Each structure stands twice: as C-alpha cells, then as structure tokens.
Amino acid sequence: MYALTCKNLSLSYPNEPHPAVKDVSFAVFEGEFVTFIGPSGCGKTSILKMIAGLEKPTSGELSAPPDISFVFQFGALFPWLTVFENTALGLRSKRIPEAEIQKIVSRELSLMHIEHFRDRYPAELSGGQKQRVGIARALAVEPKMLLLDEPFSALDPITTAELHRDLMQLWHEKKITIVMVSHSIEEAVGLADRVILMNTGVIKRVFPVNLPHPRHEQGAAFMHEVNQVRHAFFTEI
Amino acid sequence: MRYNDRMRTGKHHAHHNHHVAMSYPVSLPSRLYALVLGPLAMVGLIALATYFYPIISTQGTTLTFPVIVEAAMATCFRLAVAYILAALVAIPLSLFVTINSTIEAIFLPIFDVLESVPILVLFPVLVVLFVSTGFLNGAAIAILFLTMLWSIVFTLVGGIKIIPKDIMYAGKIFGLSGFALVRKVILPAIVPQFVTGSILALAQGWNIIIVAEVLHTYLPGGTSAQDLFGIGAILVSASAEAQTNVFLMAVFVMVVIIAFFNFFVWQKLLHFAQRFRFE
Numbered sequence: 155m156y157a158l159t160c161k162n163l164s165l166s167y168p169n170e171p172h173p174a175v176k177d178v179s180f181a182v183f184e185g186e187f188v189t190f191i192g193p194s195g196c197g198k199t200s201i202l203k204m205i206a207g208l209e210k211p212t213s214g215e216l217s218a219p220p221d222i223s224f225v226f227q228f229g230a231l232f233p234w235l236t237v238f239e240n241t242a243l244g245l246r247s248k249r250i251p252e253a254e255i256q257k258i259v260s261r262e263l264s265l266m267h268i269e270h271f272r273d274r275y276p277a278e279l280s281g282g283q284k285q286r287v288g289i290a291r292a293l294a295v296e297p298k299m300l301l302l303d304e305p306f307s308a309l310d311p312i313t314t315a316e317l318h319r320d321l322m323q324l325w326h327e328k329k330i331t332i333v334m335v336s337h338s339i340e341e342a343v344g345l346a347d348r349v350i351l352m353n354t355g356v357i358k359r360v361f362p363v364n365l366p367h368p369r370h371e372q373g374a375a376f377m378h379e380v381n382q383v384r385h386a387f388f389t390e391i
Numbered sequence: 392m393r394y395n396d397r398m399r400t401g402k403h404h405a406h407h408n409h410h411v412a413m414s415y416p417v418s419l420p421s422r423l424y425a426l427v428l429g430p431l432a433m434v435g436l437i438a439l440a441t442y443f444y445p446i447i448s449t450q451g452t453t454l455t456f457p458v459i460v461e462a463a464m465a466t467c468f469r470l471a472v473a474y475i476l477a478a479l480v481a482i483p484l485s486l487f488v489t490i491n492s493t494i495e496a497i498f499l500p501i502f503d504v505l506e507s508v509p510i511l512v513l514f515p516v517l518v519v520l521f522v523s524t525g526f527l528n529g530a531a532i533a534i535l536f537l538t539m540l541w542s543i544v545f546t547l548v549g550g551i552k553i554i555p556k557d558i559m560y561a562g563k564i565f566g567l568s569g570f571a572l573v574r575k576v577i578l579p580a581i582v583p584q585f586v587t588g589s590i591l592a593l594a595q596g597w598n599i600i601i602v603a604e605v606l607h608t609y610l611p612g613g614t615s616a617q618d619l620f621g622i623g624a625i626l627v628s629a630s631a632e633a634q635t636n637v638f639l640m641a642v643f644v645m646v647v648i649i650a651f652f653n654f655f656v657w658q659k660l661l662h663f664a665q666r667f668r669f670e
Contacts, residue, residue, distance in 0.1 A: 208560050224564045230557035234579045234667045247566025275666060295565070 157331040158182040163214035174200040176355040189342040192352035223297035229284035231276040244295035262290040282313035302334040466621035473535030485547035506541035518609040531603040539592035550584030582667035
C-alpha cells in the first residue's frame, strides 16, 4: 500500500529560468524510509515542500496523507518558546486538552532523551539538542508520515550517529513512513530502504538498500552499497 | 602594583581588597559614566539653585523646579499618547505591507516617499487645523505621531522580512494560519525590532518636542500664550529670554527622565527581547 504517490510532478519558482522539479514520478510505501540525495539546488527540498503542502506543484499529481510532520534543517524552533512549548505547538493547534498535551509532550521528550531540558529555551541548547526537540515536536502530533530536511547536516559526527540510532529506533517502534533529504551518501545508505539520486530537478537513479540494521556494522557490504551510490553520484551528476 | 602582580606575589588579602579595587584599570564604561554623570551633576546643582530662586518668566509664570517637573510630565504624556498611537498604527501597517510581494512593491515605495517628507513641512497645516477645533494638544500629538510612525513601521518591516522561512513553514506545518500565524509567529518574531523601533521613535519624539509644543510660531500673529505647557516650550522660551538657569534645569529634568526610561525600561526590554531573536 502506497503512503505517497507523485505523478509527473513539476515545480517552477517565479523569476527562475529553470524549474526546480521536472516531471518527477515516484511512490513511497507505508512504513518505508526513502532518502533523496543530490547536489545543492537539485530539487530534493522542493519535493519535500510539495509533499508537506508548503509549495504548490506547478503541474502533476500528488497524493499524500493528511497527517504529515516536518523536521527542519536547523530545527526551526521558536526562540521565545521553551522546549516544552515548542514541542506542544502542533498539539495546541489541534486544541487537544492540556492534560493530554502534558502527557504526550513528556513522552516524546523522554523518547528523545531531553525531558530534563523541558523548561529551557532553544538558545540554551546545543545543535543536537535542538534537533532532538525538532524531532520530538514533529512526532508529538503522531504523524503518518515524517519529512526530514537535512536534519543532521549541521551536527558533529558523534551527535549525528546518536540521532541516527534514535531515529531508527523511533521508526521501528512507530512504524511511520519517512522521507528524508540528505547531502550524505553514507547517511542515506545507512538509514533508508531506498535512496533516490536527483540532479537538475529530475530523478537520476533509485537504489534499493536491502542490508539489515544497524548497517554501519555490516562492514564491507555497507561500503559496497555506499560505493555504488557514490559511483553513480560522480558519474551521472 | 598591578592586580595580576598582587595575585602572583600572594599579597591579595581580604583586608587589602579596597586597595586592589583602586588599582583596577578604569574600564571604558566607567569613563563614560564619569563623562555623563559629571556634567549632569553640575547641571543638577544649577537646577537645584533655581529651585530655591524661582524665575518669573515673561508670561508671569513662576518657574520653579516642581513646575518644570510638571511640564515634563505633560510632555511625557503627549509623547506616550503619540507613541501608543504610532505603535498601534505601525504594527498593522507593517503586517499589511509585507503580506505579499505585489502589495510590498506597490506600498513600500509610497511609505518611503511619505517618510522622506520633512515632518515640519506638515506642522503649520496641522497647527491651523487643530487650533480651529480648539484641540491644541492634538497638533503636538499629531506631529509626534507622524514623526514616530515611520521609524516603527520601517524597523518592523525589516524585522518581518528577516523571519527565517523555515520558522514560517514550521508555523504552517504545525497548524497555524491567518491570525494565529500572525499572533504566534510574526508578532513574537518582531519583538526585538519593535523595541529598537520604539527607542528610535521616542528619541525622534524628544527631538521634535521643542517644535511640537511651540505652536505660536505657526499661527499668524501668535503669542507664546498659545504654546502648550511642556518642557519643550519651556526650553524654547528660556532660551529666547536668556534664562540660563531655567534652561539648564529643564535640560536636567529632561535628561533625567530620558536616562530613567533608558535604564529602567528600554535596557530591560532590550534584554528581554534577546529571547525573541533568531540565531
């Protein structure tokens, strides 16, 4: 069963000579983890924005579930709200009773190991902690699909590895569909069921990854997959 | 002996603490305080002297220290009314002009032109208009309002334009739209600009007060009896009548009020506004 289908999707921005996305078609299964990779400006974030409803496709068809949540590149936390209030943002918009909000937010903050930061402001957090709040905020609304826009690109390798592990755990527990955008081939191969390589607004190649998790422990098999994608990245782009 | 040398030689004992403090190099802020507070204290002394030797002005008003403070309060009231009105108009105006790029392209240049019109050009018209209705304070408040309005509008427009796109997207993703998006995202996001815009606006207000209260200059055959009771009018008449001590006392009261608001209101608000700033 598909969670998301895109048919001949195109997006042009005003005053831009070339379309950001050109005639792209793909589908994502329920519970699947798909990662888009490609160079800057290749259209991968534009696809994410169209799925989220933040940008309207210029042409094509898009069918996505209504309950979509988003994790932004630098967290996009509201600096004037505490960790708790940032996480509760989507729940408050849904007018969920306060007692329920308290319960859900506490649960999500615990899952992301940041319960003890609940009264802090984003300026008092490290990059990794901010991103954990961003993920907790996205998961608090209990989405069917989670979109992640280069969520780990600004973090150090150790924090990134910790967040990869936590994200994998959440994905297995919550069984949600994940579409992520990444710059890192290793990250894409390490996490996703399928890696979609993009350039100049079109899909160039699709790589299914059939290795068991945790993949970094797969040694040679993992590196073989990474090298395959890397080879395509440098020959086709 | 320098402080660091004392630390090294172990001569830093509790009972020597005041000597140690004396040997600190004078920091720049301390020098600035000395530069500001020194002359202010001197002006204050002259002002106090005037308190004991009141001046009879040409209109027969006895200008004592309490009268000048009262005048300053009247001026503050005018500034406050003009500021509140300017803020109430500036917020929706800046939200409106940034709704989309078409509205911005049409209205922002108009605002630019309106802002560039020297405010005093409008003053004679405003004075005549308000004098005909008998509402003299209205003329001063209107001119202060127009002076303050554009400062706040343009700082707010700048603030709205630098809200990160992802913050707006996050608002939309998590269910905010329309007025809720304005209330929960845009308005908090422009708090720092609102504070700096307000400081600029009030500074411009104080700047123009010496004109705004002296209405008679703009009325045919006007006399100083038509001026408003306020510190601006006192400054102008004291200067014209060479009453130096009244002038100094008025300056002293004005500086104290401005410094009070700066230290106890605006500095605090600037600090508070840091929480609303994007990294």
